[in-house]
Amino acid sequence: MAASAPSAVLDPTSLSSVSDAGGEEEMPAEHQVFEGWLKERLDRLGVAVAGIAVAQAEAIRVQAELAAARPPAGYDRLDLFDSAVAGEVAGVMRISTGSAEWHLDFADQVCRRLPAGLGALAAGVLDLPRLKALEHATAVLDDADLAGRVAEHVLAKGPRAHRAAFTAACRRAVIRLDPEGAAKRREERCRERRVWVAPEEDGMAVLGAFLAAEDALACRARIDEVADRNPAGKEKADGRSRDEIRADTLVDLIMGRCGQPGPVGALGADVQVIVPIGTLLGLDGEPGELAGYGPIPAAVAREIALRPGSTWRRMLTDPRGHLVELGERRYPSPAQRRHAQARNPCCVFPHCTRRAWRCELDHTRPYASGGKTLVENLGPLCKRHHRVRHHGRWRVTQPRPGVFRWTSPTGRRSEVRPHSYLDRDCATVDRADRGESDRSW
Numbered sequence: 001m002a003a004s005a006p007s008a009v010l011d012p013t014s015l016s017s018v019s020d021a022g023g024e025e026e027m028p029a030e031h032q033v034f035e036g037w038l039k040e041r042l043d044r045l046g047v048a049v050a051g052i053a054v055a056q057a058e059a060i061r062v063q064a065e066l067a068a069a070r071p072p073a074g075y076d077r078l079d080l081f082d083s084a085v086a087g088e089v090a091g092v093m094r095i096s097t098g099s100a101e102w103h104l105d106f107a108d109q110v111c112r113r114l115p116a117g118l119g120a121l122a123a124g125v126l127d128l129p130r131l132k133a134l135e136h137a138t139a140v141l142d143d144a145d146l147a148g149r150v151a152e153h154v155l156a157k158g159p160r161a162h163r164a165a166f167t168a169a170c171r172r173a174v175i176r177l178d179p180e181g182a183a184k185r186r187e188e189r190c191r192e193r194r195v196w197v198a199p200e201e202d203g204m205a206v207l208g209a210f211l212a213a214e215d216a217l218a219c220r221a222r223i224d225e226v227a228d229r230n231p232a233g234k235e236k237a238d239g240r241s242r243d244e245i246r247a248d249t250l251v252d253l254i255m256g257r258c259g260q261p262g263p264v265g266a267l268g269a270d271v272q273v274i275v276p277i278g279t280l281l282g283l284d285g286e287p288g289e290l291a292g293y294g295p296i297p298a299a300v301a302r303e304i305a306l307r308p309g310s311t312w313r314r315m316l317t318d319p320r321g322h323l324v325e326l327g328e329r330r331y332p333s334p335a336q337r338r339h340a341q342a343r344n345p346c347c348v349f350p351h352c353t354r355r356a357w358r359c360e361l362d363h364t365r366p367y368a369s370g371g372k373t374l375v376e377n378l379g380p381l382c383k384r385h386h387r388v389r390h391h392g393r394w395r396v397t398q399p400r401p402g403v404f405r406w407t408s409p410t411g412r413r414s415e416v417r418p419h420s421y422l423d424r425d426c427a428t429v430d431r432a433d434r435g436e437s438d439r440s441w
């Protein structure tokens with residue numbers, strides 16, 4: 001153990017005198033001594049850390065030379081040189097041969113593809129975990145020059161405030177410099193989606209979440225049940241594998257998209273996709289961001305932002321990353337949906353009896369025309385009448401919450417009123433005043 005701290009730090013009265021001291025007052029001599037002691041240790045720590053980085057960089061260079069070494073002709077008759085080198089390195093580093101092989105490969109990759117990263121380690125700009133993050137992020141790139149460009153792009157802004165930020169910057173740079181590859185890799189990985197249950201100790205199991213085993217199995221059974229009900233699940237008509245269908249079913253169940261009654265939980269969740277404006281317009285390949293996840297390929301961000309029925313809140317940013325527009329929530333919250341369905345339990349098209357829970361929620365004044373997502377501007381319309389209403393020259397207003405006044409293309413008028421929980425009526429009232437002007441209409 002090094003020399004202990006001066007006793008001043010243990011004396012509470014001396015500490016309180018620091019906080020009471022005015023800005024201009026001179027620091028007591030013992031405090032200056034103590035600060036000097038602190039500073040000397042911090043300087044020594046800095047020198048030690050920099051020395052470690054220099055030594056690590058040197059170890060990586062030597063490992064890379066060993067990894068690339070080729071013996072002279074006749075030296076390695078059994079073709080076991082690489083294994084022998086890994087064994088020797090394992091002995092020197094006191095690690096397993098498997099770890100030694102990993103170190104040799106890592107060093108080889110870094111020296112060949114990321115010389116700037118290695119230089120940054122030697123210079124004390126990066127620590128080893130950051131260099132590993134850079135190597136990991138660029139490992140997907142077949143093109144060594146491209147990997148090098150990613151390294152330079154990331155290093156231009158230094159090591160970032162913490163490792164997670166540096167890792168995100170690496171991923172972002174890979175997407176930015178290789179947008180097509182990123183989109184392709186995402187598509188390939190997406191085909192690996194699946195749902196699984198893994199048994200754990202003490203009556204527990206993992207279904208993505210850590211659950212009681214019986215709950216995990218019940219969830220899996222429910223996913224299978226719903227997936228099997230999907231005709232595509234049996235026929236594979238849409239080209240998805242059974243694993244893909246189960247994964248999609250899990251998402252649909254949680255998001256309330258299985259066409260079943262009951263609360264549609266996740267529609268109310270406020271989840272954000274951050275999309276640069278050029279990406280949204282398809283002008284460039286700047287990566288987007290999912291709040292709580294990190295960078296995503298431009299094509300994926302664009303698809304999420306423009307997907308019909310998306311539950312993501314869209315945040316548009318300018319090229320500096322500053323927010324220029326926060327998307328208004330277009331989709332009703334679960335509470336709004338329940339309210340509108342309870343107020344008008346049937347499709348609000350005249351004389352339609354389709355139950356509201358099987359209907360879509362329509363913005364009476366269309367969202368695109370400035371209609372707000374408020375219960376007084378929402379009403380259930382079955383799929384067919386939703387289409388009729390938007391494409392069939394019918395006009396509708398909602399003068400009071402739950403009251404829908406319709407004018408047909410031929411001028412016939414009807415009023416659909418909210419459900420009365422007293423007389424259990426869900427009424428359409430036809431108006432005979434065809435063609436007459438009616439200011440209240």
Ligand SMILES: [Zn+2]
Binds near residue numbers: 347352381382383385
């Ligand atoms: Zn209807």
